Amino acid sequence: MRIDFGIKAIFILLILTLCAIFLHRSGALIISKNLFENNTILGFYKVDVGGTQSFLDDSQGYYISRCHIDTFVEAYAHCGFVLKFSDTDEQGINLSHYENIKIEASVEGPDKSIPIRFILRNFNDNYSKVDEYESLKYNALEYNPNDVPQVASAPLSAFQVERWWIKQRDIPFDEAQPEFTNIVELELVTGALKETGTYVLTLKQATFSGNLISESSLLKLVMVAWLMIILIISFHQHSQLEKISNTDSLTGLLNRRGIIKLFENKRLNIFSKQKLTMFYFDIDDFKSINDTMGHLIGDELLINFANNIKQLITRETKKKSLFSRLSGDEFALILFDFDKQQSCELAETIISEVAKPIRLSSCEFTVHASIGIASKNSQVSTFQELMGHADAAMYQAKKLGKNQYKYYDKEVEEAVYLRKKLAEHVHKAVNEGMFNLLFMPIVDTNTRTIERAEVLIRSDYPPLKKAGPAEFIPVAEEYGIIEKIDLWVLESVCKIIQENTKTFSRYSEFKICVNISSVELHNKQFVEQVKLLLKKYAINPRFIEIEITETSLVSTDQMSCDVLTELNELGFSLALDDFGTGYTAFSQLVNYPIHCLKIDRSFVSEIGNKTKDGAIVINAILSMAKSYKLETIAEGIETDEQYQYLKQHGCMMMQGYLFSKPMPWDDIHQFIL
Structure with a gap:
């Protein structure tokens, strides 16, 4: 069994300290x-x-x-x-x-x-x-x-x-x-x-x-030794945490944080001195594999996929390169001193190699990948921009049919321009108050009374109304506007709770569920901003449940865990939204202060199908939630068959058009009353 370095060092120093004091008081140090x-x-x-x-x-x-x-x-x-x-x-x-x-x-x-x-x-x-x-x-x-x-x-x-x-x-x-x-x-x-x-x-x-040394001087030396050991342990732990936070725990590759930190390190100056080409790619339709075969198979597939790519890179090129797992099934390959022709040839080789069957412990899979390629040029001044170009090119490759590569060009640039334009509309809507809230009721499975309501953001601003939240929210995250939206939604909910104090006091179990972006898990100011809102509106946070998507926890590091823990300590309950669509192993849930799992609508919609795949996943989630004593909410209930199935298998709460469409606060308030 491996003993932690810090524990071993403290144990040794404790023994030496006791020995020194014993020798001093027994007279062994007398001269x-x-x-x-x-x-x-x-x-x-x-x-x-x-x-x-x-x-x-x-x-x-x-x-x-x-x-x-x-x-x-x-x-x-x-x-x-x-x-x-x-x-x-x-x-x-x-x-x-x-x-x-x-x-x-x-x-x-x-x-x-x-x-x-x-x-x-x-x-x-x-x-x-x-x-x-x-x-x-x-x-x-x-x-x-x-x-x-x-x-x-x-x-x-x-x-x-x-x-x-x-x-x-x-x-x-x-x-x-x-x-x-x-x-x-x-x-x-x-x-x-x-x-x-x-x-x-x-x-x-x-x-x-x-x-030989006075007792007071001996104690001072001991204190200095303890201080030095504590500093060494702290440095060692910091180095270990830094290594852990920069490394993907599943594949052992650099993660997104690690590779960005490496190339943005001004002391190393790698980005400015090197000719770089980035491959940004992911596995096509990996989600369906994860959903149908489970996370263990999905994880094994990712490990084998990463190993195959590493071996291919070593075999095909002798030049320096870096391989990284960014999140989920997204990977980045950094190549040094590659021209466009060499990059395209390597991309074709990767696509061909990836298409070969991957043998796992219990089955065999054939997968494909979409690759976006971008090279550093005079228009690219930061590593983040290079990554953005490669990501945009990969996004375009998927739109063109997947299982192919796309070099960043005018077509991709035009698509990026349209996303930037949408980002401008989102920014304008935030600043000019052109958002509004609707509330989706969440009912108790047995009584069908409203227990909670999920906040949904909408906008009457034509460009955003046409795009919808599914398009403008990812753009808001990409362009750093999502923090303002999250705070606006939270403040709006706080204001509603303050204005309806009597209702919330009377129905003390009722909660408003607010989605926050995964970006907030790395926002150092977020918890303090939430505290200011609670103080400003003088409300009890137990009336708010904060929802985060399961995919937010794919690359969760210590900071993310700290943010969730601080929110929990403030009094908020926490829910994991779209559960089953990410990569969280059941055993990992104990690491997060989660109170509720929300079963994704994609599984609910499968209820009644001949394959019964969705039902199998739902049963596993409900069984696991019961073991961990977590509440459960099923999303997207549209038929009585879905309702009866989930009720029979112990799902606690549900939401969907079978019960109600999203509605303004005044309407849902009347339903509560």
């Missing part, structure tokens, strides 16, 4: 320095003040100062010795990274209460002078060795700087703190001697210890 080892001490001399006479002995491996005092010369008499760590009194040893000190020292003599002073002398250019002994900082620790264990332990924080030294040297506050960065001398002296006689001052050990 120490014994001043009597490794030739640390470079010299020593005795200290006798106030009439003391002393002798310093180091013959036993440690230091003994024997002091004798007969009479007191000064008010304060003491004796001791100094150990030197520097020849120049400038460059000593750094003890600042230690935390504790162990001192094994003793003093014997007539007075048992005599304390000793353990002084570490630090050199710092800010206040010290080489030829002035008292300029070295006095970091002092004073204690009575007779009152503590033989080996006394103390933290370095117990040291204090001698006050008289601070005052005498006029040391500022920020430099008046203990300092162990450059210790040049260790001084061990007795306190004031008040009785005559012989005193013996001994220093057997001075050992510093501390952690």
